[in-house]
Amino acid sequence: MQKALGLVGLVFTCCMLLYVVLWINLHEKWTGIKGIVVSSGILWEATHKHIDGHTLINKTIITSALDLSSFRTTSLSKEENPSYSTELEASITPIPVLYKKNFMKLPEWEFEDVYLQDHQTRITTCPKSLHNTKDPKFREVVLPNIQLWLYRGQLSITEWNRLAHFNNPFGFMEYNYNEIKVVVDLIPKPKSSILLTVPGSAKDGCIRCAVVGCGGILNNSKMGKEIDSHDYVFRVNGALTKGFEKDVGSKTSVYVHTAYSLYASLQRFRQYGYDRIPQDKGIKYVMIPEGLRDFQWLQGLLQGKEATGSFKGVRPLKFFNGHFNESIFYVLHPDFLRYIRNRFMASNQLQDNTWAMYRPTNGAFALFLAIHTCDIVDAYGYITKDHHKYSNYYFERFKKTNVIFYTNHDYGLEIKMWNKLHNTGIISLYQRQENLNTTKT
Incomplete structure (x- = not known):
């Protein structure tokens, strides 16, 4: 009997150790994976107030939602991002639907100011480009490589679980995963993420x-x-x-x-x-x-x-x-x-x-x-x-x-x-x- 109890205890201990290792690994994927931008969230307009505080119901919902979307990937496939795990993705389900009526003001999540970034953005050579501005506040908040486009292959369940926290058009709060995914998977991926090219007549490289x-x-x-x-x-x-x-x-x-x-x-x-x-x-x-x-x-x-x-x-x-x-x-x-x-x-x-x-x-x-x-x-x-x-x-x-x-x-x-x-x-x-x-x- 004692041997049996000892064996059960050993198995339980191993399971707990495995859980801890997996949790740390997933947390690293969430905080350090390629394609995530985390910023200070300082608004450019000085008169704007940063969103603060939540009611008790807000905090309760935020906590439970984060437990179900504690990591994410930004890739479209395993080939494009080796960190992507098909097995892990298959084990995740969409978070419970969040409703706007349950929030008395804009809820601010821990990942409110986390955005996809695009590594194919154009690097300007224009000497007069607005992107060369010296304005410190604009330079602090602007993200030149922000992801502009939504297209097929982007909406994994983990990605859905992130975006489902935000009201439309800023996310998919109150929507059904399958209903939206079937449409997103119809949207063609642009051949280039760069919307406009430098005209041949622009000798200074300016658009x-x-x-x-x-x-x-x-x-x-x-x-x-x-x-x-x-x-x-x-x-x-x-x-x-x-x-x-x-x-x-x-x-x-x-x-x-x-x-x-x-x-x-x-x-x-x-x-x-x-x-x-x-x-x-x-x-x-x-x-x-x-x-x-x-x-x-x-x-x-x-x-x-x-x-x-x-x-x-x-x-x-x-x-x-x-x-x-x-x-x-x-x-x-x-x-x-x-x-x-x-x-x-x-x-x-x-x-x-x-x-x-x-x-x-x-x-x-x-x-x-x-x-x-x-x-x-x-x-x-x-x-x-x-x-x-x-x-x-x-x-x-x-x-x-x-x-x-x-x-x-x-x-x-x-x-x-x-x-x-x-x-x-x-x-x-x-x-x-x-x-x-x-x-x-």
Whole structure:
């Protein structure tokens, strides 16, 4: 009997030792694996408060969730990352679904400021590049190699368990793993993670970009020729140019949208002549996966079928009029979107019970995409502090509407941010107040 008890004790001790060794190994993979960026989380905008404290229920959920996602990999396969373990991945299950209603403000996880990084990012040779800025605060928070794109093969269960802690569009909180994974696995991997190349005519190696919003400040601005003179032009939402070329130009190189903004803009702005999305030769389409309806749209688009859910009966492919090609289509990664919110656009609204409604505008994401893609960025049609002088949209010639400050965006914060980026020389913001020293000429 004593021998039997001794044998059981020995087996138990060995098991405990094995458990400790495995735990240490997994912890090292979590903290030191290639592809992870851990930062101080200091926000660039000094007036923004770092998220602090949680209610008791928040702390309870955070602890239990971390127990189930204590490690992760960033690879797509064993060949690309030897640390990847198929056996280990197979033994993990998705964490219990987290619900936004259980949090009275934005929950901050231990890995809130952890992001995938991309080792194929372009190294600029442009002497005037915004990436050469001397601004210490910008240099401290910017991640030039942040992962921009979401595509097939990225969404392992361990990766899901990390992203499932963040609300959409910054992650997959409240979503079903299988429902999202089947769509992500349809998204083509870009041949190159570099969105735009240096033009052959650019002897200085610089990529010059214009980012054009829909703001009424462009009405009668006569900025069209200047906008089109850039190497690349980003546009968003209702990117109407026909009939407004003198003010906004005619060229579109990158069109940034959500499923809803693409669909609704065509319905809402048809009265102004907007009857199709931009379809320029060589154009790149960049989609912001805003919510579940975007993944339903994506599935229909990439399978050439009708969408389901919110877009039931709609065939997304028809909106591209035969110009859709997987090689020119990109989907922004939740890490990039969360990084922009956390480090540049952290609204005070994240501290109250409407936290889950807030996200930066499509125009904000497009502008920061350009900042991470181009060397010289000029912004046109973006909201300024004197926005009340202008119509909501530049194409409103007769019936003018005002900007409405909806809860889901923080326009006050965006006004301050665009001005700050302008004053520090990161971008050049088009403004029409002739009496200001910061006015773009």
